[in-house]
Amino acid sequence: MISTLSLMPDFMDPVKLIAYFGTWALVGLLVVIFVESGVLFPILPGDTLLFVAGMLAAGTAAQAEVAAEANFNIWLLLVTIPVAAILGGQAGYFIGRFIGVEMFKPDARVLKQKYLDEAHTFFEERGPFAILLARFVPIVRTLAPITAGAARMGYGAFTLYNVIGAIVWGCGITLLGYWLGQFPIVQKLLEPIFILILVASITPMIWEWYKRRKAAATEG
Template identity: 30%
Template sequence: MSFLTDALEGLAGLPQPAVLAVTGALTLAECTLGVGFLAPGETALLLASTTVTTVPRFVVMWLVVTVCAVAGDSIGYYLGRRYGYRLRDSRMVRRMGQQHWDRAGELLRRRGAWAVFVARFLPVVRTLVPASAGASKLEYRRFLPASIAGAACWAALHIGIGSAAGASAKYVESVFSGAMWVVLGVAVAVGVVVVLRRRRQAAATGKKELEEVG
């Protein structure tokens, strides 16, 4: 498992401003209509979060990701406000799946502004809900607080998961390194027992068949 921690340490060794810039840019792109289908914002956030080892780093990344997510939502809202339901027939939405657009619209009809918060945790749909909210003429003064709340909670959750995963990988490797030979020895012993047992069964079966023939 050393390759995993080596990779994480290499990522942690990158300049923090560069990590934040790339993570923020991918988050903004992932939250913008259409681009979210192509940009691995959530995956990038989880990977970048493995570099979070202190509270200040957590706070800075949380703020950057939250602001970029809200900015991406606002861009999507603006596009929906300007182009309306024509977006449903756009090439990008058709590529993502018009059923996701319909699901976003249904969520907004049932939940109102709360749908913006809930959709933040739903793959694909979260990319379309802001545009659908703009198309449905949901007031921006209601849209923005829900977007901020959802982005803040989503960012905190994923940064926490990524940070814990990075720490766990290093712990697992330290434990595994000490127990590696024990685990390997047990695996070899089990393999030998299985092979010997199969050979014994095969020999017994062959002997029985010979007796029946004789």
């Protein structure tokens, strides 16, 4: 039977990605989190990567070889992951502020205009609080800081919500993986768990799309 994860590119499989980094797993993990937090490459497995990192820090038997090579320490993860996420968000803010949104094109392969439009709508409806909420929504998580910078959102307000969001998101999902990783049954259910995390992550974006479509139909 072909698994769902086997159909994805290797860089979208968090276990394969961490295994690829080998003894540099922590550095690789932090680079991915930094980039996905606001540096123009929104298609990365941030949520599942944090979950797996926490799980490996728990020393799970099913991934013993990967865990031994990665050698994650939960306390080190809880400090460094939020820092990488904060710095990525701050970088995204300055990219938006000084470069703007000209690099987004309708026919682009990665930096699609529709992604930026979705992030902008999300931001307009919720104000600075959207920066915190966006942490839990793939793609929007990357583009919200850029949109905030381009819209000249106050730097202090952005930084406050960026820091809070990075800590809640980074520590929360990592701790969830660490806690659940101590149960053997979780090892047998990794793929369903990854799919569940993915569905939970994109549900807010789908809901926003549905509301906008419904509102447009009502106005029409």
